[in-house]
Amino acid sequence: MEEFNFQNRRDFLKYFVGGAVMLSGFNTYSKILLNDKKIKKLTILYTNDQHSRIDPFPANDTKYPNQGGFAKRAALIKQIRKEEENILLLDAGDIFQGTPYFNYYHGELEYKLMSQMGYDATTLGNHDFDMGIDNLITQWPHAGFSFINCNYNFSDTVLNGKIVPHKVFTKGGMKIGVLGVGIELEGLVEKKLYGNVKYNSPLDCANSTAQHLKNNLGCDYIICLSHLGYKYENNKVSDITLASQCKNIDLVIGGHTHTFLDEPVSIANSLGKQVLVTQVGWAGIRLGRIDIYFSENNKKMKIEAGSEKI
Amino acid sequence: MIKLLKYFLFPLLLLSACTRHFIPTQSKASYYEIKQFKSDSIANLRISPYKSSLDKEMNTVIAISDSALTKDGYECTLGNFLLQAVEHYINNKSDFTNKCVFIFNRGGLRNNLPSGEITKQNIFELMPFENEIVILTIKGEKLQECINAICTDGKLISFNLSFTIKDKSPKEIKVFGEDFDASKNYYVVTSDYHANGGDNCTFFANPIKSEITNIKLRDALLLYCNYLTKNKTHISPFTNGRIQFSK
Numbered sequence: 001m002e003e004f005n006f007q008n009r010r011d012f013l014k015y016f017v018g019g020a021v022m023l024s025g026f027n028t029y030s031k032i033l034l035n036d037k038k039i040k041k042l043t044i045l046y047t048n049d050q051h052s053r054i055d056p057f058p059a060n061d062t063k064y065p066n067q068g069g070f071a072k073r074a075a076l077i078k079q080i081r082k083e084e085e086n087i088l089l090l091d092a093g094d095i096f097q098g099t100p101y102f103n104y105y106h107g108e109l110e111y112k113l114m115s116q117m118g119y120d121a122t123t124l125g126n127h128d129f130d131m132g133i134d135n136l137i138t139q140w141p142h143a144g145f146s147f148i149n150c151n152y153n154f155s156d157t158v159l160n161g162k163i164v165p166h167k168v169f170t171k172g173g174m175k176i177g178v179l180g181v182g183i184e185l186e187g188l189v190e191k192k193l194y195g196n197v198k199y200n201s202p203l204d205c206a207n208s209t210a211q212h213l214k215n216n217l218g219c220d221y222i223i224c225l226s227h228l229g230y231k232y233e234n235n236k237v238s239d240i241t242l243a244s245q246c247k248n249i250d251l252v253i254g255g256h257t258h259t260f261l262d263e264p265v266s267i268a269n270s271l272g273k274q275v276l277v278t279q280v281g282w283a284g285i286r287l288g289r290i291d292i293y294f295s296e297n298n299k300k301m302k303i304e305a306g307s308e309k310i
Numbered sequence: 311m312i313k314l315l316k317y318f319l320f321p322l323l324l325l326s327a328c329t330r331h332f333i334p335t336q337s338k339a340s341y342y343e344i345k346q347f348k349s350d351s352i353a354n355l356r357i358s359p360y361k362s363s364l365d366k367e368m369n370t371v372i373a374i375s376d377s378a379l380t381k382d383g384y385e386c387t388l389g390n391f392l393l394q395a396v397e398h399y400i401n402n403k404s405d406f407t408n409k410c411v412f413i414f415n416r417g418g419l420r421n422n423l424p425s426g427e428i429t430k431q432n433i434f435e436l437m438p439f440e441n442e443i444v445i446l447t448i449k450g451e452k453l454q455e456c457i458n459a460i461c462t463d464g465k466l467i468s469f470n471l472s473f474t475i476k477d478k479s480p481k482e483i484k485v486f487g488e489d490f491d492a493s494k495n496y497y498v499v500t501s502d503y504h505a506n507g508g509d510n511c512t513f514f515a516n517p518i519k520s521e522i523t524n525i526k527l528r529d530a531l532l533l534y535c536n537y538l539t540k541n542k543t544h545i546s547p548f549t550n551g552r553i554q555f556s557k
C-alpha cells in the first residue's frame with residue numbers, strides 16, 4: 001500500500017532504533033520488577049475515535065500527512081504481542097463515520113480489522129449510531145470483541161442482551177474489570193437513529209457497576225471506557241467529572257473530544273485516591289499504552305505515573 | 311459437623327472473594343505515533359478489495375482550491391465554502407425564490423480541505439454525514455434565539471446574517487443587509503439534523519413550515535465543485551468579516 005522507499009526506511013530505522021533503546025530501558029526496568037515472581041505486568045493498549053480512518057491520511061493533508069492507518073497499527077500491535085504476555089486492547093468508541101469506507105461499507109471493514117488485531121472491547125460512541133441501531137446489528141457478526149456500556153438501557157431495542165454493562169478479563173491471573181459509559185444522545189444524535197435507547201446518569205451507573213466489579217466480582221483493577229468527552233467549560237459531565245466523583249475506577253480511557261493527551265492526567269477521586277484519565281486524539285494517529293505492575297502480596301506501594309513517547 | 315463446616319467455610323470463601331489478589335503498584339504510560347510503520351500484510355490484503363473499488367471513484371479530482379480551507383476562527387473558510395455550495399443549490403432551485411438565512415454547525419465539518427486538487431474523497435471526509443438540506447420558515451423570535459446561540463458558544467455558522475458580538479450577545483443584527491425584525495418570519499436553510507434538534511437547536515422545533523429538499527449536504531458540495539470546474543473557476547477561500555467583536 002505504501003512505498004517503502006529509502007526516506008521511509010531511514011525514518012523507520014531511526015524510529016525503531018530509538019524505540020528499541022527506549023524499550024530496552026523499559027525491559028531492564030520491568031525485568032527488575034518481574035524478577036520478583038510476585039510482580040505481574042499488564043499492558044493496556046488503546047484507541048478512541050477511530051472514525052473509519054482505514055487508510056493513513058494522505059500526503060497532502062493539512063494536519064496529519066501520512067499519519068494513522070489500520071494496517072500500520074495492526075503491524076505494531078502484532079509486534080507488541082510478541083514482547084508482552086498480558087495485553088488488553090481497548091477502544092473508547094466512535095469507530096464509525098468519517099471516510100467513504102463507512103458510507104459505502106457501513107463499518108464492516110472497521111470491525112473486521114479490529115477483530116483481526118485482537119481488540120478485547122469497545123464502548124459505543126455517538127457516531128456509532130450514525131446508520132442507526134439496525135446497522136449495529138447488521139455489522140455485529142463482523143465484531144469479534146465485546147461492546148460494553150452500563151448507562152444506556154437497550155431493553156426496548158434490538159441491541160438488548162448484546163451490549164454488556166461490564167466484563168471481567170482474566171490476564172495472567174489478574175482480574176481486570178472493564179465497564180463503559182456513553183454520552184447523552186438526545187440533542188446530539190437524531191432520535192430515529194438511536195430509537196429507544198434510554199440514557200441514565202453515567203456517574204451513578206459507573207459507580208454502581210465499578211462497585212459490583214470490585215466487591216462482588218473481586219476485580220484487581222477497574223477500567224472505564226468512556227465516550228463522555230475529556231472536559232467541558234460548562235457543567236456537562238466529562239471524564240474529569242467522572243474521575244473526581246468515582247470510587248473504584250482506576251483508569252478512564254476516554255474519547256469524543258478528540259483530545260491528544262501526551263500523558264494521562266491524574267485526578268483524585270471522591271476518596272482521595274488517584275485515578276488516571278487518558279485519551280489519544282482520534283483517527284488512529286496514536287496508539288496509547290499503559291503498563292501496570294501488580295504486586296501479588298498486599299504490600300502497598302506508591303503508584304507512579306510517568307510518560308514518554310515511544 | 312457439616313453444619314460446622316458450612317458455618318466456618320462460608321465466611322472464609324466470602325473473604326477470599328473480596329480480597330484483592332493483585333495490587334496495582336506502578337504504572338508507566340506512553341504512546342506510539344502511527345507514522346512510519348510498515349503495514350501489516352494480512353490487514354492490507356483484507357483492506358485491498360474494499361480500497362480498490364473505493365479508490366476508483368474517490369480519487370477523481372473534482373475541483374481546484376487556491377489555498378487550504380480550515381474551520382479555524384469564528385467565521386471560517388471551510389464553513390463559508392459549505393454555505394456557498396448550499397446557497398448555490400438553493401439559488402438554482404427553480405421553485406424557490408425567497409431570500410434565506412443559512413445555519414449549519416462547525417462540528418459537522420469533519421476535515422479540512424487541502425490546497426490544490428480536491429478529490430471526491432476530500433468532500434466525503436469534509437461531509438461524511440448523510441444529512442439533507444431542509445428549508446424552514448420560522449418566527450423572528452426563534453431566529454433571535456438561534457443568533458443568541460451562535461454568540462454563546464460559536465458552534466453554529468451562519469450566512470446572510472451580520473452582527474457584532476458583545477459579552478456573548480449579538481448587537482446590530484442585520485439580515486440580508488437589512489435590520490433584523492423579530493416580528494417577521496424568516497426562511498432558514500439548515501440540515502435535517504438541526505431541524506430535528508441536533509446540537510440542541512431547540513429553536514427549530516415546530517417551525518411554521520418545513521420543506522424537505524431530499525438533497526444531501528455532501529451532494530450539494532459535489533454539485534458545487536462540478537459547477538466551479540465546468541466554469542473553469544477555482545475554490546477561493548474567503549472570510550468577509552460579517553461577524554465582528556466589540557469589547
